[in-house]
Amino acid sequence: MNDLDINQVNYLIDPANCHNPIYIKGCDTNDLINYLKMMMMIRKVEQKLAIGRRDGFIGGPVHLGVGQEAIAVGVSGSLTCDDRIFGAHRSHSHLLALNPDPYRLFAEVLGKVTGFSRGMGGSMHLWDGPSGFYGSVPIVSGTVSLAVGAAMAARLQKTNHIAVAYFGDGAMEEGVVHESLNLARIQESPVLFVVENNLFASHMHISLRQPSDMQSRFAVANHIPYKLADGNDVVAVKNAASELITHSRNGQGPGFLELITYRWYGHVDWRDDIDVGVHRSLDDVDNWRMRDPVTRLSKAMIEQGIWSAEEEKKLISMLDNQISDAWEKAMNDSYPDESATLNCVYEI
């Protein structure tokens, strides 16, 4: 843990910084367009969920990651459907970045049998094995050790597949995560720990929960190679993730990726929750909105002349249509059959 890193964390957690377009020189144009589309799609899907929840169509809680889209998109850029990806309560983006199918996500959140988890999971329990998404659950830190096991399996199976565990700065406080870091290290398991450090666990700012904002200090303690990056810069995320993933695929054990970011909505559902968050002000939220991963990429691309306001307009209207069609379709789908409650307990 060197001073450079500490300075970088201090810089990144200040919401006044990083409002400018991101640095994209040398990046593949198609990749960039893809990132932009993905991030916009995810954003719009979550905004649709916010409205659906507000208006009572969605019955269960939704944890929205609006503002954090660059992370899943950046990380997924180096993943294949043979990898094993685990999420948590705020995982819409993690799944959509692997399988961009808003319809099945909507269906799931609405509790419909056509959803990703056949309507048995809702927003907080998502699964899409074929795309490599092995599951997300709302018990904070619940899947981190599972990802280590999936990585151990990959190694025993003599493949170069890896596992990914997405979790937050709050999850970092659960003991099992520390056990998992050590276990992964001693087993040389190919797992990437991705910490989305959005500075909050529910209403509690990180300064009320930990003596330091920097999560990578636990990678250091466990002798796990780490990278620290601006979580609202998709290219930075992609590059950092890619380097660690390559290292894991090459049989060199786990990696740890810390990404500083912020969620625009409150902890759960569609509200700001300024009153609920200890140390959360509207000022901060506004400032963080200026560090929008979507705008910062789009502006950079326009500056470079590889993207235009026109194209963006088209993209937006395309996405709007796609998403509203998906929503309508999901709304009309059926609920699971009553028998599912008993039939899914054990394999039959």
Place this chain on the structure above:
Amino acid sequence: MNDLDINQVNYLIDPANCHNPIYIKGCDTNDLINYLKMMMMIRKVEQKLAIGRRDGFIGGPVHLGVGQEAIAVGVSGSLTCDDRIFGAHRSHSHLLALNPDPYRLFAEVLGKVTGFSRGMGGSMHLWDGPSGFYGSVPIVSGTVSLAVGAAMAARLQKTNHIAVAYFGDGAMEEGVVHESLNLARIQESPVLFVVENNLFASHMHISLRQPSDMQSRFAVANHIPYKLADGNDVVAVKNAASELITHSRNGQGPGFLELITYRWYGHVDWRDDIDVGVHRSLDDVDNWRMRDPVTRLSKAMIEQGIWSAEEEKKLISMLDNQISDAWEKAMNDSYPDESATLNCVYEI
């Protein structure tokens, strides 16, 4: 975590080092004599337990800390009976260093009603509230978070008492210990974490369980002040502990004390267990016997002219008598009444 510390750990874990008398210049002679007596007493008590177990008088397991006596004796030098000390499975020394009463320890290990825990605990469950010993249990890491809570209580009670958690390098692998470090730090709880790093957890050498031998790296990660010392040098232990304890008493939060040491016996009971320990050789054990905390102190004192072979002989025979009397007495005591099984479940 600086290079100096890492070098020190590397030096200390090599059993070929530190065979010489310890450095005692400037120490109070009475203190030194006291340390020596205490360590010898603890050693002899445990050797008696070894024989009692081997010969079938003791029915339950005994985890002997022979070779590690300097730690409890050194740490207890700065404790009072208002402090709150918690131990684990290998805690005879932790208790005896606070209350040097072999008789009640023997009675307890023999399951007699006159024992420290009224015969309900045996070797692995020791309690002596009046001397500050709040309890030891065999669930590895089980009391570490309790010590943090006892420290929180001390702070809420506006006292300058502290709590102590003794645990091993194996316990360091339990998630709850990591949670405890963070909780103590964020609550500024006056607790001293004492890690007796004897390089083994049961049969497993630390190199098979962790990427580094040095436990203090977790203090660093949690921004807790730490000290690293030769656990077989009672003066070094005393000085390091004293500094951290003063810091805690002064309201500056937790401290972390890592002490490198080695147990002479196997993990449990009286055998060497060379065959059981992965990476444990008779050579190593013999080498570690040369780093005997008792001899190293005694030799240093004799060199300094404040102790003599004569005095030592007298001390030994005094201790031998005391211990064999205590054992006889305990052997003749009664077992708890049958009603205790049901009567101790709840307070009545």
Place this chain on the structure above:
Amino acid sequence: MILKVKKQNYGTAICSAFEYLLEKYPEVFVIGQGLWSPWYVGNSMTDLDKKFGVERIIDTPVSESACTGAAVGASLSGMRPILVHPRMDFMLYAMDAVVNQAAKWSHMFGGQAHPAVTIRSIINRGGEQGAQHSQALHSWFAHVPGLRVVMPSTVKDARDLLIASVLCNDPVIYIDDRWLYEQEDDLPPIEELSLAAQGPACLRKGADITLVGSGFSTYLANKAAEILGKQAVSVEVIDIRILNPFDASLIIESVERTGVLLVVDLGWRNSGFAAEVIARVTENVGTDVLKCRPRRITLPDAPAPTSRALESRYYTSTDEIINTVKELLS
């Protein structure tokens, strides 16, 4: 003597117990997740942090295991901590501190030390939250000797049993259910009860059937009994209140009179507390007492589903209780 009577609901009743304890007993403090947030635990802890300070109302990192252990440790040091788990499901991370440490502490040391800790563990389910956010594990805690397990179903018990729990020197699992929070009642002034002296209570006298519940299932049972009362079915309702240690004498006595037993429990069926009630009754009443087979209504042996279509059928209802009573009496 005129008793001052105060209108409260289940949530505010809990809050008033906290206030009473924090005002009167300096050794009481509260620790848990969400204590500095206005909405975490409904209206049951409103503004405690503001009234009593953040030193005594401690919000914590996301570390259930260490926080639970810390509460146990503080309770061994002269304090009376109340640990709050805003959802019982999160306690799966804290089982060692509860079961291996707190429950056994007194026993292991010959009754010389007592962890006077109260663990408030909230059942918070429904609302399509799913399998990991819906559990009621009271049957588990009831199985562990050394723990006292308290499940208040009434507004008065919500307040007075919390106070009794905190003043008790044994570790107590105090379980409240968010579905009970809207209940209202006129409460007399607080009375400090001895928890050890508490046991099941008869909430409604009746002659035809003994209906037994705990927590929210008592609430449903009571409602069912009321409706059945109007239909000339006389239902005796017994609220278990204290699941561990469990004194079944009131229930046994009641069944000896009614000859019919129905237990309603909102936990899973297999190896759950409803079975204990049936066992305790059948092993204690004569073989000629029961007019029909004892019956239990429980959750199905399945995790809680999320989809509203399934969730609504997963939990039992007053209707199911009413129908079962009628079936048993026919």
Place this chain on the structure above:
Amino acid sequence: MILKVKKQNYGTAICSAFEYLLEKYPEVFVIGQGLWSPWYVGNSMTDLDKKFGVERIIDTPVSESACTGAAVGASLSGMRPILVHPRMDFMLYAMDAVVNQAAKWSHMFGGQAHPAVTIRSIINRGGEQGAQHSQALHSWFAHVPGLRVVMPSTVKDARDLLIASVLCNDPVIYIDDRWLYEQEDDLPPIEELSLAAQGPACLRKGADITLVGSGFSTYLANKAAEILGKQAVSVEVIDIRILNPFDASLIIESVERTGVLLVVDLGWRNSGFAAEVIARVTENVGTDVLKCRPRRITLPDAPAPTSRALESRYYTSTDEIINTVKELLS
């Protein structure tokens, strides 16, 4: 066909199951504490590390929680891990992975993914080890839907049910008791059974009383029945074998014949599995079937004491069973 018969004890039978699985199924691996030590788990895993390599026989850091989660995660990735907890008490640290994750995984995702993990959890008590080293928590696991709970009492079951557990796609808690290890038997060749098709088994036919046990209590029950048989008391012994999901039909049928039920369970009494057996029987047999009240012998509701004077009385014995049977039949 001539079956090759092999003399084994309970411990070596388990070991032979491991060897069979590791040889035949490359997706099987073993993880847990003590696997590289010759004495950790008796003779039940001798030299597996040497025969199959330390990559597949993984000894671990002292991290029950992460290791259990890792086994679950590996089981979702095409492997069939066997997780070994050398003492059930240590699993209190691993409850989230077992209860919140493994047990609910299939359900949460609509039956699309199954954690095919086997958790071998050893009951290891006696020898003055005390409260934290003596627990038998089978009643807890039996309460959790989604887990299959297996308690072999015979040498053959120790082997064949371990194999069936590992080949089953659901999470299984396989519970063996160190007190059973010395039992010997002649075993036929291994047969791969479907775990879902297994249930309670009648170990001994009888007409006077139905005696039900699980694990070590079955062993005691069997011994008692043998002695009683010589005294012209005809005892039917049923071994529960699978506590979750629990199919009680064989027991119900038996009680319908004998009219007398005695359950022996070596867990605590309150809210324990013995209550479930009594409940299942009494809610299913006619009120005229039972000739006397059902009875259970369990541990007292107290943690295990250490002192030999108390420990020896804490556990039940064949004598207690024999006396209770006689009392019930008198």
